[in-house]
Amino acid sequence: MQPVRHPDAPAPGELLGAHYGQCFGCGGDQPHGLHLEARAGEGVSLTAEFTVQPAHQGAPGLAHGGVLASALDETLGSLNWLLRTIAVTGRLETDFVRPVPVGTTLHLEAEVTAVAGRKIYSTATGRVGGPDGPVAVRADALFIEVKVDHFVDHGRQEEIQAAMSDPDQIRRTRAFEVNP
Numbered sequence: 664m665q666p667v668r669h670p671d672a673p674a675p676g677e678l679l680g681a682h683y684g685q686c687f688g689c690g691g692d693q694p695h696g697l698h699l700e701a702r703a704g705e706g707v708s709l710t711a712e713f714t715v716q717p718a719h720q721g722a723p724g725l726a727h728g729g730v731l732a733s734a735l736d737e738t739l740g741s742l743n744w745l746l747r748t749i750a751v752t753g754r755l756e757t758d759f760v761r762p763v764p765v766g767t768t769l770h771l772e773a774e775v776t777a778v779a780g781r782k783i784y785s786t787a788t789g790r791v792g793g794p795d796g797p798v799a800v801r802a803d804a805l806f807i808e809v810k811v812d813h814f815v816d817h818g819r820q821e822e823i824q825a826a827m828s829d830p831d832q833i834r835r836t837r838a839f840e841v842n843p
């Protein structure tokens with residue numbers, strides 16, 4: 664089935680903001696995190712940027728492949744906000760096309776291609792040198808819709824308790840729970 668953008672999804676161009684301050688991908692409270700910033704696009708698509716820091720190296724001066732996969736995972740995961748669906752990554756298939764040096768800003772774009780029951784199929788590319796630059800990485804993913812219980816049941820109690828007593832986290836989670 665064609666994906667359907669939720670009527671309350673942020674307008675094209677709007678920043679999505681972090682879903683959790685401690686998130687390695689998008690959180691502002693993780694010193695060595697990616698600090699990835701995503702903006703809503705048209706339909707069920709978005710763009711995002713991430714600048715490779717020295718803490719993200721694998722080989723000297725180059726981004727670690729797992730970190731690049733994390734950037735793709737976070738970008739693809741952010742799409743679920745436009746569907747207003749809570750979902751986790753089931754499968755992430757990544758192509759590393761060009762090496763990505765430290766200091767590079769990766770220009771990411773992603774879209775949901777299909778939804779089938781709880782399964783959400785999506786694809787992303789990361790370009791270097793600008794939004795129209797050459798593709799350095801790309802990924803195809805399958806996200807699976809879950810209930811909030813997925814996190815409450817499996818997350819370490821310390822962080823779950825902290826999240827449940829944080830009004831901001833509750834507000835962000837509620838935005839998903841009103842999913843029709």
Ligand SMILES: CCCCCCCC/C=C\CCCCCCCC(=O)SCCNC(=O)CCNC(=O)[C@H](O)C(C)(C)COP(=O)(O)OP(=O)(O)OC[C@H]1O[C@@H](n2cnc3c(N)ncnc32)[C@H](O)[C@@H]1OP(=O)(O)O
Binds near residue numbers: 753833
């Ligand atoms: C106040 C409280 C605070 C909480 C608030 C939280 C709100 C947070 C909001 C947003 C958070 C977003 C966070 C983003 C972070 C970036 C994204 C990540 O990195 S997520 C982490 C990595 N991923 C995992 O840790 C998943 C671990 N895996 C699992 O938990 C399960 O395997 C799960 C849920 C994915 C599926 O398990 P099943 O038992 O629910 O469902 P089954 O029946 O196995 O699968 C459903 C369908 O999907 C297919 N499927 C599942 N996994 C597949 C796979 N790997 N490959 C292909 N198909 C797969 C199956 O074949 C099935 O398909 P058929 O319906 O039969 O057609």
